[in-house]
Amino acid sequence: MPRPLRATIHLSALRHNLDVARRHAAHSHILAVIKANGYGHGMLRVARALAAADGFAVLTVQEAIALREAGFTQEILLLEGFFTPDELPLLVQHRLSSVVHAQWQLDALLHFPSAVNIPLWLKTNSGMNRLGFQPDTFPATLASLRQAGAKLTLMTHFARADENDGIAAQLSRFNTLTQHAKLPRSMANSAALLCCPETHADWVRPGIMLYGASPLPEQSAAQLGLQPAMTLGSELIALRNIKAGDEVGYGGTFKAPCDMRIGVVACGYADGYPRHAPSGTPVLVNGLRSRVVGRVSMDMLTVDLSNIPDANIGAPVTLWGQGLPVEEVAAAAGTISYELLCAVAQRVPMVEAE
Numbered sequence: 001m002p003r004p005l006r007a008t009i010h011l012s013a014l015r016h017n018l019d020v021a022r023r024h025a026a027h028s029h030i031l032a033v034i035k036a037n038g039y040g041h042g043m044l045r046v047a048r049a050l051a052a053a054d055g056f057a058v059l060t061v062q063e064a065i066a067l068r069e070a071g072f073t074q075e076i077l078l079l080e081g082f083f084t085p086d087e088l089p090l091l092v093q094h095r096l097s098s099v100v101h102a103q104w105q106l107d108a109l110l111h112f113p114s115a116v117n118i119p120l121w122l123k124t125n126s127g128m129n130r131l132g133f134q135p136d137t138f139p140a141t142l143a144s145l146r147q148a149g150a151k152l153t154l155m156t157h158f159a160r161a162d163e164n165d166g167i168a169a170q171l172s173r174f175n176t177l178t179q180h181a182k183l184p185r186s187m188a189n190s191a192a193l194l195c196c197p198e199t200h201a202d203w204v205r206p207g208i209m210l211y212g213a214s215p216l217p218e219q220s221a222a223q224l225g226l227q228p229a230m231t232l233g234s235e236l237i238a239l240r241n242i243k244a245g246d247e248v249g250y251g252g253t254f255k256a257p258c259d260m261r262i263g264v265v266a267c268g269y270a271d272g273y274p275r276h277a278p279s280g281t282p283v284l285v286n287g288l289r290s291r292v293v294g295r296v297s298m299d300m301l302t303v304d305l306s307n308i309p310d311a312n313i314g315a316p317v318t319l320w321g322q323g324l325p326v327e328e329v330a331a332a333a334g335t336i337s338y339e340l341l342c343a344v345a346q347r348v349p350m351v352e353a354e
């Protein structure tokens, strides 16, 4: 028998979550963010499931070309633009759209004869202080791109859309800067899409919500009507009874407070399960809630079976997904759902389910 660990991708969940995004932002185009291999779900697989999206956003030219070669004809945006000027002919050849966030990109575009053929998303820094033109240089930048005949969309990105009132300052700065430009605009990530209709504008850019994880700390994915798109599942491969005082795993970080039954699960940090998940991190065995005990190893982890006496070798284990929100596991491990989803290792087989 092969190793039982696998990631199941629920295609109907992806489609459903896109519908949720559409219902919230009915008057906006949807740019489905599928960077980082579709947040770990497989970029082309996700694109096929989300083919009804108005466009896709990726990081690299290579990803964008792979989408074109798979037959996708909608808008494809490079979220950080081109990384070197010698990528520009490829952008024209494959009809790719590019973010412009820095002066060196602007200079390269103004020197490139076919630049007018590249739809540009001019990015302004409205307060996150990562990428984008400063508000004071923005008008001149906009003017030079208009003069060059570029097809433009104006964009910014929120640093704190997941917090109460987290968008107010950035929204007001962006609105002040762009309100008279008469150009399409884009601001919202998943959190802003779900909580702040005033950010929807012409294009919304949902990522994490399409994969069925909640971007909002105070609302679960289920409360938002989202369905998990990935279930990371495995099985018990060994069982043992231990005595009070026995230790489990490397470093003996878990010491049994009483006699216990322990199960070994085929999933470790080399599969992308977070090594920092402490004892107590939730897991499902036979569909029942249990917890990780002891340190996560490279290829295995150990769980408490004290309350699941029926669990035998081969019992199904859900590390996250249907029945166990990935956000809960992430929170227990001191990280976020994004990181867990993106980190699922190449060696984990991925299977598709409706």
Ligand SMILES: *Cc1c(COP(=O)(O)O)cnc(C)c1O
Pocket (backbone or CB within 6 Å): 033, 035, 079, 157, 188, 189, 190, 191, 205, 206, 207, 208, 209, 215
């Ligand atoms: C990744 C990304 C998004 C999507 O963010 P989520 O929080 O996953 O919805 C949107 N816009 C930009 C610029 C991004 O880099």
